[in-house]
Amino acid sequence: MSKNTLKICIGTPCHLMGAADLLEAVENLDYNLRKKIELKTSHCIDNCCDKAPVAEFNGKVYQDLNPEKLYEIINKNIR
């Protein structure tokens, strides 16, 4: 089982603000990193649509993301 859970919001606002790029970034992660992460999507995380795109990594919500920021978050918090 993967120890880490990443949830990416694909609701309309997050989609428009680049959720697809985040999903792609996760798929392109280094294999050793990728296999430790269970990837899920959601229709809304935390109702903070004005700060899209939003993702949740290991229970913590991150807002206003882009692939670089997401990569940093994963690298810092991976178990």
Added chain:
Amino acid sequence: MELVFEEFYRSIPKAGEEVCGDNVEIIKKEDKTIVVLSDGLGSGIKANILSTLTSKIASGLLEKELPLNEILSTILATLPVCEVRGIAYSTLAFLIIDQNQELHLIEIDSPSAFLFRNNQVQKLNYSEFELEGKKIKEANFKFQKEDQLFLVSDGVTHAGIGGLLNFGLGWDGVAKEIERTVKRKQNDLKYSINKLVKVFNTFYGDQAGDDFTIIGMKYRKKRKLNIWSGPPLKEDDDSLLAQKISAADGKKIISGGTTAQIAARELNRELEPGLKYYDKDIPPTSRMEGFDLLTEGLLTLNKVLSLLKKYKPGQIPVDGRDGASRFTRLLLESDSVKFFVGRAVNESHQSLNLPINLGIRSQIISQIAEQLRRIKKKVEIEWF
């Protein structure tokens, strides 16, 4: 059991041409269906214009329900004649089928129709007469529930010339191919048409030597579709709506992430959001037990509307595995569509400053309904 007449066609242009010289017009009226096929002489733009002109004139006159003789003489008098070859610039075949399944078919210069009945293809009993110096073939018969009828342009009966055969398939060869293909999946007309196009194309060595068109027709059972989009104004209606769609008869779609979450909560089912982007512009679809499709809301609906606007009756519905294409396909494959539309404003969308015509759900759904009515689907909308 209510039946509906369904028809599909595909037109393939001659290799190297952008447009097809054959044209099909299908008109659905309350009590009848009119199908017109015209094949313009030659290929390319000239043939396309001629066949479009001919089929438009014919379908327009037929729609006005003028007496048949008058329609025929008008068409024959207006059909342009080639100065060099002395023959009409385009062929014409049309049929009218009414509520009582009585079919009336007229053919001018086009290949005889193929009737699939009792597991074999047969020729119709034609009567011939002459009008304005033209030989006209006419057939009247009662279309039975299990029958399938195929009309083709001469590009089909000539399939193989310049390819695998010296003289083309001919009527009997085409009949054999139709029989073989239809027997394989009798209930799936779309499959038959797609498969036959592949077969004829293969006889041409994938380089069609002429424009070719095949139209297939048959009866099938009516299909129903239910769509829920948007949270209701009153929160109390959440469970009412969820129960309503869950109990509805026919296929079911939920459009909108929030709506899907409400349905999952009220019906106590698990909602599985999808991960896969088939089209970068359309968010992934989700899954839930008891529903055929769960899509994102506004963007998908807008795309569905634009796909519907491009659709011409009789065409085979769009391919594609993204949410909007699947949504459109379900709409086109159904005969009566019922929308349950919630009008609550989605706060999250307000932060996006979407252009006003993209952002209002009720407007988009009304426009989708308008497009569906254009192709004679029965549409009902209930607002909540």
